[in-house]
Amino acid sequence: MSKIDEDKPFVPVRIAVLTVSDSRALADDSSGDALVARIEAAGHALAYRKIIRDERDAIAAQLREWCADPEVDVVISTGGTGLTGRDVTVEAHRDVYEKEIEAFGTVFTIVSMKKIGTSAVQSRATGGVAQGTYLFALPGSPGACKDAWDEILVFQLDYRHRPCNFVEIMPRLDEHLRRK
Template identity: 85%
Template sequence: MSSIDENKAFVPVRIAVLTVSDSRSLAEDRSGQVLVERIEAAGHVVAARTILRDERAEIAAQLRDWCAAPEIDVVISTGGTGLTGRDVTVEAHRDVYEKEIDAFGTVFTIVSMQKIGTSAVQSRATGGVAQGTYLFALPGSPGACKDAWDEILSLQLDYRHRPCNFVEILPRLEEHRRRK
């Protein structure tokens, strides 16, 4: 079973938070605020935060910019993962991914099923990697952000988590670019 190895030092990661919404402002962004509070409480750094409209090209451009920024290790977006015509965050993420973390969406669905039952099928949460940066797309509800952080990301973004975690392999995400 998984556990935290207290003999290892905590390693903070730098996380950017993107809220995708046609209607919210920073002051009204409850989901983004949930993520910011949890990121900081865990000891990580909020490296950037913004809100963008539900526009696929704009979202993908912001993701690419953050992936290219050496001061950002992880990007977490909230909003735009549903089934409506304006929900394009998942497509924007996949436009950027070099590798998809297929099990992230599956594990998120399992966590969600325990909270909201079969309504979990309406979420298209996803995760991936691009340019040595982790990217995660979460639904736009504060509850979904709490669930994803508390049940998945807080553990996988903790270097002390065993048997494995995302932080320990972060330096190796671009090892293929260093090969001769």
């Protein structure tokens, strides 16, 4: 079973938070606020925070910009993962991914089922990797952001988490791009 190995040091990562919304501003971005509070409480660093409209090309461009920034290890977006016509965050993420972390969406659905039952089927949460940076797309509700962080990301973004975690393999995410 998973656990935190207290003999290992905590390794903070730099996380950018992107809220995707046509109507929210920083003043009423409760999902972004929930993520920022959890990121900082866990001991990680907030690299950037931004709100962007539900436009596929703009979302993908922001993700690519942060993936190219050496000050960003992880990008977490919130919003735009539903089924309506304006929900294009998942498509934008997949435009950027080099590899998708398929099990992230599955595990998120399992976590959501415990909270909201079969309504979890409407979420398209996703995760992936691009340019050595982790990317996660979460639904726009504060509850979903809290669940994703509290049940998945807080552990996988903790170097001490056993049997394995995302942080320990971070140095090898872009090994295919290095010269041999």
